[in-house]
C-alpha cells in the first residue's frame with residue numbers, strides 16, 4: 001500500500017477508507033442502532049401494556065397456589081414440618097443416617113432464626129420443581145420421538161442455559177411486574193433444561209433390543225412408552241430432576257432481586273451492606289436445602305433402580 | 315411332525331431392503347444385477363437384502379445362516395415388520411404382512427409370531443415371571459392367569475424357583491431360557507430366533523440346542539432360526555438357507571448343503587465341518603441288500619447265493635427279525651439237514667438309531683462284518699449302514 005503513492009485526492013480518500021475498514025470494525029451507524037433498539041423496546045412495551053394484564057391473569061392460578069402453599073408451610077408448626085419432611089426423607093431413602101442429618105440441619109436452621117425464609121424458599125423450589133417436571137418430561141418425550149423436534153428444541157435449550165439470567169428477567173418483569181410469578185417463571189426457564197435434555201437422552205439410550213422385544217410382542221406405542229422407555233430411562237431422568245432442583249436453588253438469590261421472598265433476600269441484602277456473617281448463614285441454609293434435596297432424590301433413585309444394577313447382558 | 319403342508323406357511327417373494335436416503339436408485343441397480351459392493355460404491359446405499367425368495371413349511375425349523383453383515387437380522391425383522399421392506403412381499407398363513415394396518419400388525423405380533431433375541435432383550439426392571447408373561451400383559455390378560463401360564467413355561471425351560479429374580483441376577487444361559495419361555499408363553503405358531511444362542515458359552519449353547527429340539531418335538535412350532543454357526547445350523551435345521559451379501563446362495567436340507575454345496579461360498583463354509591459329527595445314520599443308510607421273507611433254510615440259501623451275499627436280513631410281516639449268515643446256514647445243513655428253523659440261526663445284531671452321528675456308529679460298523687441295521691426307538695427298521703457307506707460319506711468331496 002505504501003509503495004503506491006496516491007496522486008489525487010479521490011485516491012487518497014479510497015486508501016483511507018480501506019485502512020479504516022481494516023483497523024476498526026465497520027460498525028452500523030449509531031443512529032440506526034438506536035432506532036432499532038427504540039423500535040423493539042417500544043414494540044415490546046406496547047405489547048406488554050395491551051396484553052400484560054391478560055397474560056398476568058393466566059398465571060393467577062399459579063399465584064394462588066404459590067401463596068397458599070407458602071402460607072401452609074409458614075402456618076404449620078415447625079415441629080410438624082420437620083416431622084413431615086423427615087418422614088418423606090425416610091420414605092424415599094430408607095436411610096436412618098440421612099434422616100438424622102436432615103432433622104439436625106433443619107433444627108439448626110430454625111435455631112439460627114432462618115426458619116421462615118427457609119420455608120418460603122422451600123415452597124418456591126417445590127413449586128418450581130413440580131412445574132419443571134410436568135413441563136419438562138413431556139417435552140423430553142416429544143424430543144425423543146422425533147429427530148426434527150430434537151433439532152428445534154436443542155438450540156432453544158442451549159440459549160436458555162447460556163443466556164445470563166438477568167437478560168430474560170427484563171422482559172418477564174416488564175410483562176408481569178415484580179413478584180412471585182415472574183420469579184417462578186425465571187427460575188423455571190433457568191432450571192428446566194436438564195430435565196428435558198436428560199429425559200430425551202434417557203429414552204434414546206434405552207437398549208434397542210429391549211424396545212424391539214416389546215414391539216415384537218405387539219406392544220402399542222403407549223405400552224412401549226410407559227412400560228419400557230420411561231422405566232428404563234428413569235435413572236437418567238432422575239439425574240435430570242436432581243440437576244434441575246440444584247439449578248433452581250442456585251437461582252434463588254437472583255430471583256430475590258425481582259421480589260421473591262426467602263433465603264435469597266438476606267443474601268442480597270448482605271451483598272449490598274457487606275454483612276458477611278448474615279450472608280454466610282443464609283448461604284449455608286441454601287446449601288443445606290440443596291444437600292437435602294440432592295441426597296434424598298439420589299437415595300430414592302438408587303433404591304428404586306437397584307435391580308437395574310449389574311450388567312444385564314451376557 | 316405335522317402333516318406336510320401343501321402351501322408353505324411363510325412365503326417370501328422378491329424381498330429387498332436398501333438402507334440409505336435414496337433406495338430407488340439402489341433398487342434400479344439391483345435390477346441390473348449389480349452387487350452389494352458395487353452399489354455401495356456407486357450410490358452410497360447399503361443393500362441389506364437383495365430379492366429374497368423363501369418358502370417355509372409349517373412345523374419345521376428353518377435356519378438362515380450367513381456371515382456377519384450378510385443381512386440375517388435384517389431378514390428376520392421383516393417377518394414381523396420390525397423393519398419395513400423397500401420392495402417385496404411376505405405372506406404368513408395367507409396374510410400379506412405388508413398390508414396390515416398398525417392395529418392389525420399389533421394383533422399379528424401378539425398372536426402369530428414371537429421372537430427370541432441375541433442379547434435376550436429382557437426387561438431389566440421386571441422380574442423373571444413378569445418377563446415371561448410380558449406378551450400376555452400386552453394383550454391385557456389379567457395377572458393371575460398370566461402368572462399361572464408364565465409359571466408353567468418357566469417350569470418347562472427348567473427355571474422354576476427363579477420367578478421373583480431380576481434378569482441381571484441370572485446367568486446368560488438362564489436369561490435366554492427366560493427369553494425362550496417368554497416367546498413360548500403367547501402360544502404363537504411361529505418363533506423367530508435371531509442368533510438366540512450366539513451369546514452363550516459352547517457348553518450352554520449345546521444344552522440350549524438340546525432343549526430347543528426337545529421342546530420342538532413336543533410343540534411342533536414353525537421356527538425361523540438365525541445363526542452364523544454352521545454346526546448349529548446343521549444340528550437344528552430341517553432346511554437351511556445360506557445368505558451372502560443379502561443374496562440367498564443356497565436353500566436345502568442339511569445333507570444337501572453338506573454334500574452338494576451350490577457355490578464356492580457355501581463350499582468354503584462347509585469345508586471345515588466335522589462331518590462325522592454332523593451326518594447321521596439315516597443320511598447314509600441303504601435298503602438291506604438281501605431281504606429274506608421265507609423261513610425255509612434252502613430257500614434262504616438259494617436267495618443269498620443268487621444275490622452273492624454273505625448275510626441275509628429276515629423280515630416277517632414287515633417286521634425285522636434278525637440277521638443270518640450264509641456260513642451258518644451251510645454249516646447247519648451239512649450237520650443236520652433241513653430240520654432246523656431259520657429263526658434258530660438268527661443272530662441278534664447290534665442296531666443303531668437313525669439320528670446317531672457317524673462318529674458314534676463308526677466303531678459299530680467297523681466291529682461287525684455285516685451292515686448294521688438302523689432301527690428307531692419304536693423298533694421300526696429303516697435300513698442298514700455298512701462300513702463302506704460311512705467311510706465314503708466322510709471322505710466324499712463335491713462331485
Ligand SMILES: Nc1ncnc2c1ncn2[C@@H]1O[C@H](COP(=O)(O)OP(=O)(O)OP(=O)(O)O)[C@@H](O)[C@H]1O
Pocket residue numbers: 333334360361362380381382383384385386387388389542
Ligand atoms: N439401520 C441400518 N442402517 C444402515 N445400514 C444397516 C442398518 N441395519 C443393517 N444395515 C446394513 O445391512 C447389512 C446387513 O446387516 P444385518 O444386521 O442384517 O447383518 P447380520 O447378518 O445380522 O450380521 P450380524 O451377524 O453381525 O448380526 C449390513 O451391511 C449393515 O451394515
Ligand SMILES: [Mg+2]
Pocket residue numbers: 386387388509
Ligand atoms: Mg444380526
